[in-house]
Amino acid sequence: MEHIKDYITGKEIDNVGSEVSRQKCEKFLVENKGYKKQDIRVDEPVTVQFKGEDYHSCIDLVVCIGNTAVMAITCVAGSIGSYEREILAGARLVCDYQIPFAVSTDGRHAVIMDTLSGRIIGKDMEAVFSRKKMEEMLPNLAFTPLDKTKKEREMIIYRSFNLEKINR
Secondary structure (H helix, E strand, C coil), X not given: CCEEECCCCCCXXXXXXXXXXXXXXXXXXXXXXXCCHHHEXXXXXXXXXXXXXXXXXXXXEEEEECCEEEXXXXXXXXXXXXXXXXXXXXXXXXXXXXXXXXXXXXXXXXXXXXXXXXXXXXXCHHHCCXXXXXXXXXXXXXXXXXXXXXXXXXXXXXXXXXXXXXXX
């Protein structure tokens, strides 16, 4: 199996599945959108419960300004549209607030969504907010906790779409 060096962490990783997409996205965020490597968390852990059991998974990338998560990203090898609902659920569950933006990308194309509404707000990599723009928007962003009555449903959705990453 081929190994590559992760652009953000510098760790040697297996070059499988969507890893090429993730490496393109990481490089794009830093070199084109002005984020610092330390702004980007790789394989951010998320745990969901289903039928009384914990299922451990991760979100490919969580982009932060300071300690505040502002964008959750899933990097895929296939159709990015197939993963929109998964990353929306992940962005709603990974923190004690809903991360404002959720992105599905193959490293060349992207779908950017407002997490609270689920509405698509951009459809290409250039529509991903730069660090500068995100800093400007930060004071006006909502960091709303997920309503407890919706949390179970979001966990079921996340688990259903995310089976290949669970317990890896």
